[in-house]
Amino acid sequence: MNSIKKSARSDRFLVNPFSLLTISGTIFLMLSCGEKKDTFQQKGGGGPVTVDVIIAKSEAVSDKVEVNGTIVANEFAELRPEVSGLLTFLDVPEGKVVQKGTVIARINNADLIAQLDKIKIQLQLAETTEKRLKQLVAINGINQADYDLAANQVNTFKADMVYTQALIDKTIVRAPFTGVIGLRKVSAGSYVSPNSIIATMQQLSNLRIDFTLPETYQKYITKGQNVDVLLDQNSKKLVTARVIATEPQVNQTTRNITVRAVLNSGDTSPGSFAKVYLKTNSNKSSIMIPTNSIIPEAQGKKAVVVKNGKAVFVTVVTGDRLADVVEVTSGLNVGDSVVVSGVLFARPDAPVKVRSVRNLKVGVK
Template sequence: MSSKNIPAIIACACLAMACGKKKQPLKASANQVPVVDVIVARYSNVINTIEANGTIIANEYVELKPEVSGRLIYLNVPEGKHVEVGTVIARVNDADLQATLNKTKVQLELAQKTEERLRKLLDINGVNQADYDAALNTLNGYKADISYTQALIDKTVIRAPFSGTVGLRQVSPGAFVTSASVIATMQQLNQLKIDFTIPEQYGNLVHTGGTVNIETDGSKGVRRKATITAIEPQANAVTRNLKVRAVISAREDTNPGAFAKVYVGEGQSAKAILIPTNAIIPDDKNKQVVLVHDGKAVFTSIQTGLRQSTNVAVINGMKEGDTLVVTGVLFAQPNAAVKVRQVKQLSQLVDSSATATGGN
């Protein structure tokens, strides 16, 4: 062996020894048992309060529109004032219809005399039955024409369909209007409705005759009770939400169209297993948590219900007494051994989370 090759051989040997030393920690890391913290699942009281967004609407609402086209010859829109049902709000020009009605009445009068004369002749066989039937048919035709014309005249009059408050006037006297023209709006404000939606999974919290609490911007933090009057029987196919309607008494600080925060199930409580939200492993199809059974990690699918700020209620997949991994979740492997470092309380996790948030 040449003396020139000796340094190269020594360098290769040292490199091989160094590579061998680097591989040993990786092998040891693979066999290392992950250390986790756990909590023991316990039932606790959960306040079933669901917050929903709602809209306040009038008890009755209508846009006053004419049924026929024409020029307005009368307009009585007391803006912002209360009117009784049947009050005439507007009239459309009906001069042509009135003329037609008068003409038909004259023709009807002549037809009545003809029918009476032929009926007397028919009694003494002075006219055949066909002539009398024709006269009677003409008489009935004029009566039908009068009824039809009168119906058209009635359509030219716009009346208040219910007792309520008239909104702002949208047209001026003498304007030409069509069936699409809005003369004004009218609302019944003696009581108000609130429409809101909630997820269908909380449908058991609402029922007809039950109550919810509402809060509006004008109420300045004061909540009022509203009574549920109806629930849409079919859930929305897209959002899977249920539409609910409740009623409240009218007040000056509450206007139709206003936003309302609705609190459903406030004051009611139920027992449920609460777990930290960060202990849940989201999946494409379901949610999973890691339980410890006989020193090994067991991945279990769960169904969740009511959410709080840091916790969530488990409605299926866990039972009281289960040991749940709350820290080190990402290091656990299915059916692999884990080492429990500490058994914590749920309140400790909440306090530490609040401290971390405050520190940020």
């Protein structure tokens, strides 16, 4: 019995070999994770960011505004019927010149014509009665009230004729002006409504161009002024257009004004794209930087300059904008090293490494 109890007490101090393996494995994993974390942190906090810069300098820029425009017809109309009905006549000479007033389409108006004929017969009878009563009232053969009633009946029938004729006119579609008619959209025998487009008409003489300008250039636009227009991007040949009107109100969303000019020459079609060049006659020298160097923020705009090997964020005020560059009116000085590549990776007061100094090309038009 004593030997059995002793051996039982000694079993309490035996160590399970599987427990030792588990503890050793846990310690090994903890050490391994700690080493990997330290290694990642060292890699992530590496050397300075590599950037490309330009040296800010005063550039001579011709203040010539370039905007997009759209060619529009002198007159344009969508030919639609005023009433619903069946097309009984349709004459759409596609692509040809149609004179003003030419009948393009007719809608079934047989009921209105029959009603007009009925009113004409009633009017003839009313006029005959009115003439007879007029002779009788002259010799006091009838009361004046009876004659007035007959005269009023004549006027009523005349008014009905005018009204019915107006309804008949609404069933006829005519060319509103002399111009080129487009493609036919419906066929004879179709049921049409005021929402149906029969065809379109455009007047191709004296083509116009509509374009928008920032409100800051409104002072440079006057009625009768000539602007240069590029119709063909391949030929690079400029034509002139004369400004005829400007929208009196500035668009509250885009802060632009709409301008309309008449082309003096040029072979183009309505809806075509065009470039408009506006001369402001004011050459100036400004600091120009690429547009991708500007960092927009809620309170303004910033740019990154390199000073003493570190990135410094400065607040800038921009002015006119050209194709790929923007004018900086405040915030930069001549000689500053402005970051143009790697802007997104730069951090305030963080070290940077300048890889190259680029040359800025400002397009002078």
